[in-house]
Amino acid sequence: MQLEQRLGTNTSLIxxxxxxxxxxxxxxWGQSQRDVSGLRRDALQACRRAVAKQAYRIGYRNxxxxxxxxxxxxxxxxxxxxxxDVEFEGRRRDRDSDVTCTIRRGNVVDxxxxxxxxxxxxxxxxxxxxx
Numbered sequence: 001m002q003l004e005q006r007l008g009t010n011t012s013l014i015x016x017x018x019x020x021x022x023x024x025x026x027x028x029w030g031q032s033q034r035d036v037s038g039l040r041r042d043a044l045q046a047c048r049r050a051v052a053k054q055a056y057r058i059g060y061r062n063x064x065x066x067x068x069x070x071x072x073x074x075x076x077x078x079x080x081x082x083x084x085d086v087e088f089e090g091r092r093r094d095r096d097s098d099v100t101c102t103i104r105r106g107n108v109v110d111x112x113x114x115x116x117x118x119x120x121x122x123x124x125x126x127x128x129x130x131x
Contacts, residue, residue: 029076040071043079047101050108055088059117062089077105090117 005013026032031039052063068084081101088095099113 027073029073031076036073039077040073040079042106043071043081043101043103044069046103046106046108047081047083047111050101050111051083051086051099051114054111055114058114060088060090063087064089074102075104079103086113088115 003014007013024032027036048065051065055063064087065083066085066087070082070084072080074080079102081103083099085096086099088097095115097113097115099111101108101112102110
């Protein structure tokens with residue numbers, strides 16, 4: 001609904017009444033789309049940092065994330081993030097794995113899917129060990 005009123009020769013007043021549904025729809029936790037997108041971005045960054053840090057601690061030197069990811073909101077400040085085909089680069093070989101993080105209130109509380117670095121035992125023929 002729009003109401004227009006002339007107040008003078010060069011002055012008018014226009015009043016529009018209505019609501020914009022686009023930016024003001026709230027999710028089940030009372031958050032707008034803008035709020036959720038900021039929380040999602042923070043959850044993705046926290047997950048990437050935590051995965052890279054944990055992978056470095058167990059021996060991987062580099063972690064490459066593809067753009068293939070899924071983010072699902074599990075609570076007002078909780079998210080579950082899944083990265084498909086994360087590449088973990090070690091000294092001798094690379095491994096690919098799907099990694100899932102659980103984030104609550106901006107903190108990563110669980111990481112699943114980081115592969116354990118493989119150690120192969122090198123044995124010499126002839127049965128000599130320990131030389």
